[in-house]
Amino acid sequence: GQNIDQPTEMTATEGAIVQINCTYQTSGFNGLFWYQQHAGEAPTFLSYNVLDGLEEKGRFSSFLSRSKGYSYLLLKELQMKDSASYLCAVKRGGSYIPTFGRGTSLIVHP
Amino acid sequence: NAGVTQTPKFRILKIGQSMTLQCTQDMNHNYMYWYRQDPGMGLKLIYYSVGAGITDKGEVPNGYNVSRSTTEDFPLRLELAAPSQTSVYFCASSYSELANEQFFGPGTRLTVL
Numbered sequence: 001g002q003n004i005d006q007p008t009e010m011t012a013t014e015g016a017i018v019q020i021n022c023t024y025q026t027s028g029f030n031g032l033f034w035y036q037q038h039a040g041e042a043p044t045f046l047s048y049n050v051l052d053g054l055e056e057k058g059r060f061s062s063f064l065s066r067s068k069g070y071s072y073l074l075l076k077e078l079q080m081k082d083s084a085s086y087l088c089a090v091k092r093g094g095s096y097i098p099t100f101g102r103g104t105s106l107i108v109h110p
Numbered sequence: 111n112a113g114v115t116q117t118p119k120f121r122i123l124k125i126g127q128s129m130t131l132q133c134t135q136d137m138n139h140n141y142m143y144w145y146r147q148d149p150g151m152g153l154k155l156i157y158y159s160v161g162a163g164i165t166d167k168g169e170v171p172n173g174y175n176v177s178r179s180t181t182e183d184f185p186l187r188l189e190l191a192a193p194s195q196t197s198v199y200f201c202a203s204s205y206s207e208l209a210n211e212q213f214f215g216p217g218t219r220l221t222v223l
Contacts, residue, residue, distance in 0.1 A: 008150070031210070042200060042214035043153070087152065096207030097143065097168070100153040 004101035006088050011107045012078055019072050020104045022088035026069040031091040033098055034062050034073045038084045046073070046086075075106075083108045111136050114215035116201050122221045123191040131186040131218050133201030141204045142184040143212065144168075144176065146197040153200065159184055160207075191222045 004024045012018040022032070031050040035043040049055055049064035049071060061074040075082055085105050089098035114135045123129060135142065140161045145153040155168030159178040173195060175187040184203075188195060201215040 033210070042216050043212075044214070045211040048210040089153075096141075097155060097158060098212075099155075100145075102150060102152040 004088055004090055004099065006086075006101045006104045008102070009105045009107070011109060012075075014078055014080060014108055014110050016078050017074065017076050018078060018106065019074050020086050020088075020106065022071045022073075022101060024069050024071075024088075024090045024101075026066065028092040028094065029066055029069070029090065030093045031098075032062075032064055032071050033087075033089040033091070034071075035087040035089065035100075036084050037087060037103065043087055078108050080108050080110070082106065113137065114201055114203055114213050116199075116215035116218050118218060119216065120219045122223060123188075124223060125191060125193065127191050128187070128189050129191070129220075131188075131199055131201075131220075133184045133186065133215060134182050135184075135201075135203040135213070135215075136182065137203060137205070137213065138181065139203035139205050139213070140181065141206065141209070142178065143202045143204075144174070144184070144186045145200045145202065146170065146195075147200060147217075148197050156186065156199075188220075193222050196220060196222045 034046040037043040047062040054063045059076045085103040087103045088101040091098045117132045143158045144156040154170045157176040159165045199218045202212040204212045
């Protein structure tokens with residue numbers, strides 16, 4: 001199946017840490033993406049995980065557990081500009097085109 | 111490089127009208143995609159293309175058509191607009207099937223009344 005589950009909305013405080021989870025069905029898994037999308041703008045690429053573990057890129061990190069069908073995006077030292085929607089997308093073997101989840105709307109408040 | 115460009119940015123159509131959404135990329139990418147995004151529903155794939163002259167249906171192709179006569183251009187055609195086609199449309203491209211990133215255009219906001 002193509003089910004990809006993310007929380008609809010999260011709120012956090014400026015300067016804090018937030019973790020956005022994504023779960024998916026494990027059959028045929030071939031890679032997982034995270035994209036950031038500000039309101040009224042296009043999605044922009046954040047990370048790609050294909051092997052288990054944590055990948056760190058500045059304030060953002062992405063984790064993958066293939067056996068559990070689970071990923072998270074970790075945002076540290078939150079800034080107001082991090083208020084956006086975060087899209088999880090999964091690529092499956094046999095199809096190079098990722099399927100997107102519904103996205104998590106993150107609101108960062110002072 | 112301009113990346114992926116889309117025109118128009120906004121459009122209002124009446125039911126039954128037709129229009130073409132334009133998409134152009136200057137990165138020499140082989141793969142191009144059309145998505146629609148409805149509020150709270152994520153991105154749904156309409157059509158995609160793996161190279162000039164080759165197109166294929168995605169998850170929600172009904173009511174749309176595409177063509178790919180050049181590597182750069184991938185227009186999306188709506189023949190008989192319906193209110194259900196009110197959405198934001200994004201065009202994207204990637205270099206190959208092994209590429210780990212899609213590049214998105216700024217989007218076209220379409221309203222059908």
